[in-house]
Amino acid sequence: VAQLAGIPSGVIRAAKKRLADLETQAARTNPQADLFSAPGNAEDAPPQPQHPALEALRAAEPDTLSPRDALELLYQLRRLLD
Numbered sequence: 001v002a003q004l005a006g007i008p009s010g011v012i013r014a015a016k017k018r019l020a021d022l023e024t025q026a027a028r029t030n031p032q033a034d035l036f037s038a039p040g041n042a043e044d045a046p047p048q049p050q051h052p053a054l055e056a057l058r059a060a061e062p063d064t065l066s067p068r069d070a071l072e073l074l075y076q077l078r079r080l081l082d
Helices: 011-029 053-059 068-080
Strands: none
Touching: 053 068
């Protein structure tokens, strides 16, 4: 684009060199983190509060519930969500 705008080739070369120097300097002082790695260490993170409905669901033992108890559990979970 600069060349099409009539900027002299010497100025373009100097600008490319300056840009390369700045990019090298930036890479040394502040390297880009891996975009695909997990952020931070999960062990260092404070525990996240759990929603009461999730806690109630985890505490439930579906194999031991009667149909009526299962229905009551669903109603309880629904109330916790509202």
